Amino acid sequence: MSKLSLYYNIRAVKGGASIKKIIVAEYAGFCFGVKRAVDIALKDSKNKKGSSYSLGPLIHNADVVAYLESQGIYQIDIEELDKLSEKDKIVIRSHGVGPDTIKRIKSLGPEIIDATCPYVASIHRKVEKYHSKGYQIIIVGDKDHPEVEGINGWCDNKAWVTKDGEDLRNLSEKVCIVAQTTERQESFDQVVKRATELGADIMAFNTICSATKERQDSAEHVSKQVDFMIVIGGKNSSNSRKLYSICKSNCPNTIFIENGKELKKHILELQEVDSIGVTAGASTPNWIIEDVLKILEAC
Numbered sequence: 001m002s003k004l005s006l007y008y009n010i011r012a013v014k015g016g017a018s019i020k021k022i023i024v025a026e027y028a029g030f031c032f033g034v035k036r037a038v039d040i041a042l043k044d045s046k047n048k049k050g051s052s053y054s055l056g057p058l059i060h061n062a063d064v065v066a067y068l069e070s071q072g073i074y075q076i077d078i079e080e081l082d083k084l085s086e087k088d089k090i091v092i093r094s095h096g097v098g099p100d101t102i103k104r105i106k107s108l109g110p111e112i113i114d115a116t117c118p119y120v121a122s123i124h125r126k127v128e129k130y131h132s133k134g135y136q137i138i139i140v141g142d143k144d145h146p147e148v149e150g151i152n153g154w155c156d157n158k159a160w161v162t163k164d165g166e167d168l169r170n171l172s173e174k175v176c177i178v179a180q181t182t183e184r185q186e187s188f189d190q191v192v193k194r195a196t197e198l199g200a201d202i203m204a205f206n207t208i209c210s211a212t213k214e215r216q217d218s219a220e221h222v223s224k225q226v227d228f229m230i231v232i233g234g235k236n237s238s239n240s241r242k243l244y245s246i247c248k249s250n251c252p253n254t255i256f257i258e259n260g261k262e263l264k265k266h267i268l269e270l271q272e273v274d275s276i277g278v279t280a281g282a283s284t285p286n287w288i289i290e291d292v293l294k295i296l297e298a299c
């Protein structure tokens with residue numbers, strides 16, 4: 001199998017008088033952890049005694065959240081936890097949470113269904129271990145992202161959260177560096193470099209998830225080949241936004257849509273191009289990708 005066919009899934013379709021090429025990134029859509037969380041929620045949250053909730057949107061995709069609601073799984077925010085009763089069930093999403101949140105939910109009595117991605121749970125264990133050994137924890141990521149907030153909880157919320165290391169000062173002698181699973185490799189490398197320059201004794205764990213890298217690499221390859229690029233993902237999905245920024249830097253004609261309905265506004269632009277690339281963030285289900293492809297094939 002050629003390298004090209006490993007990377008690309010190419011569909012050639014008739015587009016009016018011209019032939020258009022549609023290239024779908026090989027790695028696009030639901031990752032293992034998100035699919036697992038949705039499967040766990042749908043399987044284990046049936047609740048005849050009380051209500052079922054997810055702590056925050058189970059995934060960053062409005063269409064999937066609406067589907068989960070149709071199945072009786074409602075979103076509840078952390079500020080609303082006091083509404084829970086012993087009869088309820090609550091799903092912890094793939095982003096995970098800190099130990100204080102788990103303790104608080106336990107004190108309220110509902111059944112906890114833990115759908116934390118195993119890769120994120122492994123970061124929690126590392127951070128807890130090295131924090132207890134006196135290491136200063138550095139998280140490479142977005143400080144307001146729920147995954148980062150959850151990781152920070154495992155070191156008493158004392159981590160230094162940085163995007164590029166430029167803000168690092170007066171580090172402890174020993175530091176432990178981890179990354180948000182959706183972070184870019186360059187950011188992680190930059191932070192390790194900066195911490196090294198500051199003379200710290202470093203224990204660095206590259207915790208960037210391969211699902212993220214695979215999606216970013218295949219988006220990079222596809223967006224270099226096409227006239228027009230479509231990134232499908234939730235507007236609040238950080239991994240989808242990162243795919244958008246990668247694609248946009250290679251292909252100025254890149255759009256970011258949540259679903260097929262949003263694509264319809266771009267139909268005229270699509271008819272002007274010969275090749276179209278498609279990728280999707282880790283929280284985009286296959287049925288939304290297929291819907292977009294059907295619209296493209298009908299162009």
Ligand code: SF4
Nearest residue numbers: 031033117119181209
């Ligand atoms: S991106 Fe990776 S770490 Fe994050 S949920 Fe998906 S599989 Fe888990």
